[in-house]
Amino acid sequence: MAHAGTKGGARRAPSTLPRRPEEAAGLAPPLGFRRPGPDRTAQAAAPPARTRRRLPGRGGAGPAGRRGKREGDPGARRSRRRAVEGTGMGGMGALLRPAAWKLNQRRDISSWLARWFPKTPAKSVVAQKTPIKVELVAGKTYRWCVCGRSKKQPFCDGSHFFQHTGLSPLKFKVQETRTVALCTCKATQKPPYCDGTHRSERVQKAEVGSPL
Numbered sequence: 001m002a003h004a005g006t007k008g009g010a011r012r013a014p015s016t017l018p019r020r021p022e023e024a025a026g027l028a029p030p031l032g033f034r035r036p037g038p039d040r041t042a043q044a045a046a047p048p049a050r051t052r053r054r055l056p057g058r059g060g061a062g063p064a065g066r067r068g069k070r071e072g073d074p075g076a077r078r079s080r081r082r083a084v085e086g087t088g089m090g091g092m093g094a095l096l097r098p099a100a101w102k103l104n105q106r107r108d109i110s111s112w113l114a115r116w117f118p119k120t121p122a123k124s125v126v127a128q129k130t131p132i133k134v135e136l137v138a139g140k141t142y143r144w145c146v147c148g149r150s151k152k153q154p155f156c157d158g159s160h161f162f163q164h165t166g167l168s169p170l171k172f173k174v175q176e177t178r179t180v181a182l183c184t185c186k187a188t189q190k191p192p193y194c195d196g197t198h199r200s201e202r203v204q205k206a207e208v209g210s211p212l
Contacts, residue, residue: 127149144167156169
């Protein structure tokens with residue numbers, strides 16, 4: 001007669017081994033049980049989760065952030081001390097600094113304006129002791145030199161501005177084309193035209209480049 005469990009046996013007898021306490025209590029799966037694996041198809045279809053990249057120095061990701069969060073960091077202690085001082089008397093200095101800076105800026109602008117545009121203009125100097133005859137075109141704007149320092153007499157070349165004279169050239173036009181005598185001694189009473197003042201003893205005795 002064939003024994004149970006052999007090849008010739010009719011059927012394998014059920015195991016009579018005692019079950020584990022966890023299995024008997026229903027807390028553990030029986031021996032030989034395989035848990036179902038994750039659904040690979042669902043994972044492939046799902047979009048990947050977006051991760052937020054942390055920059056160094058912002059938060060705790062970078063070394064600067066970790067340094068800032070350490071209690072014994074000297075930089076962190078200095079930052080906290082400055083914040084505390086800003087709420088006390090030290091904050092008053094921080095409030096006054098912008099006002100002082102604005103005041104200094106205004107002084108610099110005022111000194112610059114006083115240098116390039118003086119309130120008291122300089123005196124005109126004698127450029128020449130004889131007038132210059134020039135043919136003027138009708139409708140054209142001319143700028144007659146007032147300061148006497150121009151190198152393009154009798155017209156202005158900008159020397160009044162670069163030499164800080166505080167003077168401005170005289171702009172004029174003519175109604176018709178004609179030849180006129182323009183003053184160069186800067187003592188005429190009918191600027192920009194010559195009125196004969198250059199013949200006076202005062203102009204003739206004056207040196208070229210000096211004021212009258």
